[in-house]
Amino acid sequence: MTELKQTNERRRVLSGMRPTGKLHLGNYMGALYNWVNLQNEAIWARHNEAVYECYFFIADLHALTTNYEDLSMLQTDIHEVALDFLAAGLDPEKSVIFVQSDVKLHAELNVLLGNITSLGWLERVPSYKDQQEQLREKELATYGFLGYPLLQSADILIYQPHYVPVGLDQASHVELTREIARRFNQLYPGEFYMADGAAPWELQAVKDRAKKLSGKADKSYFTAHELIAAAPQTKLKSAYGTRKILPEPEVLLTPSPKLPGLDGRKMSKSYDNAIFLSESEPQIRAKLKAMVTDPARIRRDDPGNPEICPVFDLHKVFSPYETRAEVSEGCRTAGIGCIECKQRLADNVVEALAPIQERRRKYEADSKLVDEILDAGGKRAWKRADETMRQVSEVMGLRYRSVIC
Ligand code: SF4
Numbered sequence: 001m002t003e004l005k006q007t008n009e010r011r012r013v014l015s016g017m018r019p020t021g022k023l024h025l026g027n028y029m030g031a032l033y034n035w036v037n038l039q040n041e042a043i044w045a046r047h048n049e050a051v052y053e054c055y056f057f058i059a060d061l062h063a064l065t066t067n068y069e070d071l072s073m074l075q076t077d078i079h080e081v082a083l084d085f086l087a088a089g090l091d092p093e094k095s096v097i098f099v100q101s102d103v104k105l106h107a108e109l110n111v112l113l114g115n116i117t118s119l120g121w122l123e124r125v126p127s128y129k130d131q132q133e134q135l136r137e138k139e140l141a142t143y144g145f146l147g148y149p150l151l152q153s154a155d156i157l158i159y160q161p162h163y164v165p166v167g168l169d170q171a172s173h174v175e176l177t178r179e180i181a182r183r184f185n186q187l188y189p190g191e192f193y194m195a196d197g198a199a200p201w202e203l204q205a206v207k208d209r210a211k212k213l214s215g216k217a218d219k220s221y222f223t224a225h226e227l228i229a230a231a232p233q234t235k236l237k238s239a240y241g242t243r244k245i246l247p248e249p250e251v252l253l254t255p256s257p258k259l260p261g262l263d264g265r266k267m268s269k270s271y272d273n274a275i276f277l278s279e280s281e282p283q284i285r286a287k288l289k290a291m292v293t294d295p296a297r298i299r300r301d302d303p304g305n306p307e308i309c310p311v312f313d314l315h316k317v318f319s320p321y322e323t324r325a326e327v328s329e330g331c332r333t334a335g336i337g338c339i340e341c342k343q344r345l346a347d348n349v350v351e352a353l354a355p356i357q358e359r360r361r362k363y364e365a366d367s368k369l370v371d372e373i374l375d376a377g378g379k380r381a382w383k384r385a386d387e388t389m390r391q392v393s394e395v396m397g398l399r400y401r402s403v404i405c
Contacts, residue, residue, distance in 0.1 A: 013038055013052045013252065014161040016059040016100065019077040023084040024274035025349075026259045026267030028356075029317055034165055034254035036089040054095040055159050055381060058082060058374075061100050061107070065148040066131070066138060082370050084277055087360035092373045100155065102378030105385040110147070110154040112392060116183050117150050121176060125149045153177040157184075157246045158385045164249050167256030174251045181246040188395040189224040190245040206231045221394045245391050257317050260310035264292045275349070277356055284353070285346045288314075293338045294331070304331040304338075311342055318348040 017023075017031060041051040058081050063074060078099060090097055100106055122128065123146070132140050156164055156177050164174050210222045210230035222230075260266065261273025268274065275287055291311055297304035306312035306328045315324050323344055330336030363370050386402050393400035 010050060010053040011163060012055070012159060012161040013163045013165060014055040014057075014156055014159045014249075015165050016057040016062075016155060017081060018059050018062050019074065019081045020063075020269055021073070021077040022080045022276045022278055023088075024267055024269065024276045025314075026261070026274065027084075028088060028277055029259050030167055030256045031165075031254075032085065032088040032090070034256075035095075038165060038252075038254075039090060039095045050094060052163075055161070055384070056085065056090060056095055056097050057103075057155070057377075057381070058085075058099045059155065061151060062148060065142075065144045065151075066135060066140065068142075068144070069138075079367065079370065082374055083360055083363050086363050086370065086373070087277065087356045089356075089359070092377060096377050096380045096384075097373060098377035098381040099374055102374070103158075103382045103385050105382065105389050106151070106155050106158055108389060109158045109385075109392065110151045112396065112398075113154055113157070113180055113184065114147065114150060116187060117153075117180055119146075121179060122146050122149055125176060126172070149173070149176050150180070153180045156249055157181055158388050159381075160247055160388050161249050162247070163252035165252040165254045167254060169256070171251045171253065174249060178248040181244075181248045184246045184392075185244040188245065188392075190243040190391065190395050221390065223395050223397070245388075245395050258313050259317060260313050262287055262291045264310040277353060278360055279353075281350050284350055285343075288342045288346045288349070289339070291342060297331075297334075297338060300337045301334045303334045306331045311338070311345060314349070315341075315345050318352050319345060320348075323348065 015031065015035060017027065020027075023032065035054070035056055038052050039050075039054045042048045043051055058078050060074060060078055063077070064071070067074075082097070082099075085097055086092075128146065128149070132145075152173065153176055156174075157180070164177070166174060206227055207222060207230070210226045211217065211219050213230055214226065261268060261271055262275070263271065263273045265271050265273060275284055279287070288311075293311055294304040294306070294309040296302060306315075309331070312324075312327065312331070315327055319327070327336060327341050327344065331341065390400050390402055
């Protein structure tokens with residue numbers, strides 16, 4: 001099967017985040033920071049043209065899979081995440097920013113793909129068992145929880161993206177999506193397209209004939225089988241290739257630096273060890289002051305090892321080279337105390353968050369604007385998803401009535 005050549009298109013990128021409420025430094029450095037960079041990446045040589053066509057969404061349907069018992073905070077959490085998306089620098093003029101459930105077609109594709117996804121694939125997803133272990137207090141032996149990686153695949157494939165930006169630890173999550181796309185494309189080969197050497201009028205001739213054979217004068221989309229039937233001449237047939245309706249997306253590896261929380265474990269809201277993007281300067285300073293350090297530094301004159309200290313991991317992300325070098329040297333020689341070291345880190349964290357917090361204040365003061373951005377993003381996303389659903393439905397032989405909202 002020949003791949004569709006998409007060399008002149010902007011590369012489409014898609015990623016999403018669950019609405020967990022206010023976002024923290026770990027969410028920012030692990031995802032948002034990279035998304036903003038992708039959004040802003042431009043080819044200067046081609047009139048500053050954006051490299052990627054970006055779709056970023058708030059995955060509210062995924063919140064249901066683990067929190068279905070209490071959704072009282074869901075809308076508040078969606079709003080907080082939207083504020084942080086915008087505060088971090090996602091720009092509605094450059095990226096499509098939307099809420100997953102505003103594009104109902106995700107759920108529709110999920111149902112269609114559910115029929116070709118084996119249970120074994122879903123049961124083998126590592127996070128299925130891990131999360132059931134970690135969230136023992138919740139009843140997660142549900143159809144929705146088992147199926148969340150499939151919904152994730154539908155979320156991705158419905159935009160036919162080239163890339164899914166993820167950190168190294170999440171790269172395997174995209175593999176299931178690729179597997180599902182492969183099976184779909186095998187079962188439902190898409191429309192023929194012209195390979196090198198075929199003239200445009202030849203394809204038109206085949207389409208006209210396919211229209212006649214189908215008996216439908218207004219037919220505009222043809223399955224591979226219909227076009228094969230309409231192109232009996234061997235010469236003509238060899239001039240076409242088959243397009244994959246659901247191209248397998250590639251992983252776009254993005255940096256995800258180690259970002260420990262205040263207790264040294266991975267920064268996470270559920271561990272209650274996070275520093276939030278919207279926290280005030282006194283809150284940030286107080287939290288960092290209490291952060292765990294190298295346990296060997298009990299007294300001020302004990303030398304320490306910055307490489308095993310979580311505070312230094314944050315220095316690596318937020319402090320310039322000179323500060324890191326001075327702190328590292330000072331820690332090893334007991335030339336600097338932990339209090340001073342943390343103060344210097346706090347200075348840099350506060351400085352890094354200042355523009356983010358300023359933008360947040362602007363959007364906080366105008367929640368109607370945030371709603372409008374999400375509504376507009378939902379409409380743009382729907383339009384793109386509708387294109388895929390039309391192709392998917394037609395190639396599967398289903399009726400499809402496009403309802404652009
Ligand atoms: S001086 Fe800094 S890097 Fe060294 S142990 Fe204290 S907090 Fe950690």
